Amino acid sequence: MKAAPVIGPYLARYVRVTQPPLCAADRRMVVGITGSGKSWLVKMILLDEWPRVAVWDPKHEYRNDHADAPAGMRQIQSLTLDEFEDLVQSYEPARRGPLCVSVHFSSADEREEAEAFKRFCELVRGCRDLHLIIDEIVLLPAGAHGALKQVACVSRDWGIPVTMVAQRATDIPRTSRLQCRRIVSFFQLAIDDAGSLREIMGPVADRITSLPEREFVAWHFSDAFARPAPSTEETTLGQETSPAPRRKVARKIRKKTARKRTTTKTVGANRN
Numbered sequence: 001m002k003a004a005p006v007i008g009p010y011l012a013r014y015v016r017v018t019q020p021p022l023c024a025a026d027r028r029m030v031v032g033i034t035g036s037g038k039s040w041l042v043k044m045i046l047l048d049e050w051p052r053v054a055v056w057d058p059k060h061e062y063r064n065d066h067a068d069a070p071a072g073m074r075q076i077q078s079l080t081l082d083e084f085e086d087l088v089q090s091y092e093p094a095r096r097g098p099l100c101v102s103v104h105f106s107s108a109d110e111r112e113e114a115e116a117f118k119r120f121c122e123l124v125r126g127c128r129d130l131h132l133i134i135d136e137i138v139l140l141p142a143g144a145h146g147a148l149k150q151v152a153c154v155s156r157d158w159g160i161p162v163t164m165v166a167q168r169a170t171d172i173p174r175t176s177r178l179q180c181r182r183i184v185s186f187f188q189l190a191i192d193d194a195g196s197l198r199e200i201m202g203p204v205a206d207r208i209t210s211l212p213e214r215e216f217v218a219w220h221f222s223d224a225f226a227r228p229a230p231s232t233e234e235t236t237l238g239q240e241t242s243p244a245p246r247r248k249v250a251r252k253i254r255k256k257t258a259r260k261r262t263t264t265k266t267v268g269a270n271r272n
Contacts, residue, residue: 022049022131025156027179029164029172031193032186037214040070041184042133042165047074047100050131050161054084054124055102056117058139062102077101081116088123099130114143121147125158133163138171145173152176169193181221187211 022028030046032038043062047053055062055076063069063078077100079087084103105116117140124132132151134140140148148164152175155162166172169185170193183201188194188208198205201219208217 022161024159024161026161026181027152027155027164028162028182028184029166029169029177029180030184031166031169031172031188031197032216033167033189035213036186036211037216038165038167038186039068040214041186041216042135042163043070043073046131046133046163047076051097052099052127052130053101053133054099054127054130055133055135056120057102057104058106058136060102060104060106062135074100079103081105081120084120085123088126110141111143114141114147117141117144118147121151124160128159131161131163133165135165137164137166138168149173149175152179169196183219184216185211185219186216187213 030038030042039061047055053074053076057078060066060078061068062076064073064076079101081103084101087101103120105113105120107113107116121132124130132155134148134151137148151162152164164172164176164180168190169177169188170190174196177196178200180200183197185197185205185208188197191209194205194208197208201217204217204219211217
C-alpha cells in the first residue's frame with residue numbers, strides 16, 4: 001500500500017499567489033530541475049484547474065498506476081494517439097463533462113514523432129475547451145517546434161489555456177516563452193536559464209538560482225504593469241508584494257506636486 005505523501009506548503013501557496021484564476025487566453029510555463037517539485041505541482045494542482053485536460057506525455061508518466069504518481073492525483077486516462085482521436089471524434093460539446101487524459105507516443109523516427117505531435121495539437125484544437133499541458137518539451141523533435149510555436153501564439157483564438165513544462169527555461173523555444181502570461185519557476189541551475197526568464201519577469205528572476213527545494217517564483221503578466229518599479233519585495237516563495245513601497249512613492253509624488261503648486265502661486269503673487 002502506497003504511503004500518503006507529505007504535501008509541502010508550497011502547493012497551498014501556489015493557489016494563493018497565482019490569482020486571477022486560469023482563463024482560456026492563458027499561456028504558462030512551469031520550469032524546474034529534477035527534484036525541485038515541478039512534477040508535484042503539475043500533477044497535484046494544475047490538473048485540477050480546468051475540468052477538461054489533455055496532456056502530451058512523452059515519458060508516459062501521467063498514469064494513476066505509475067510508481068511516482070502522487071496519492072490524491074486526479075483520475076487520468078492514459079491513451080495512445082489513435083485512442084485519443086477516437087475519443088475526440090465521439091466528443092459531443094453539448095454533453096461536456098469532466099475529462100482528464102494523457103496521450104503518449106514514442107517512435108525512433110523524429111519525423112514521425114513530430115507529425116504525431118502536430119496531429120495531437122489539431123485534435124485538441126478541435127475540442128476547443130481543453131486545458132493543454134505539454135510535458136517534457138525538451139523531448140519534442142525539432143520538427144515539432146513549429147507546431148509548438150503555433151500553439152503558443154494562437155491558442156487564445158482556439159479558446160484553450162496552454163501549460164508548457166520543462167526542466168530548463170531554455171528548453172522552451174524563445175518565441176513560445178515570450179507568449180507566456182504566467183510563469184512558475186522552481187530552482188534553475190544555469191545562468192542562461194535565469195537570464196531567459198529575466199527577459200520576461202524582470203529582476204525577480206535573479207532569485208531563481210538560489211531557491212530551496214520545492215519553493216518557486218510565480219509571475220503573472222499583470223505584474224509588469226501593476227508595479228511602477230522593481231521592488232526587493234517582489235512575489236516570490238509564495239509571498240505577495242507588500243504595497244508599502246508603492247504608497248511611499250505615491251506620497252513623495254504628491255508632496256513634490258504640492259511644492260510646485262505653492263512655488264507657482266508665490267511667483268504669480270510677486271509679479272502682481
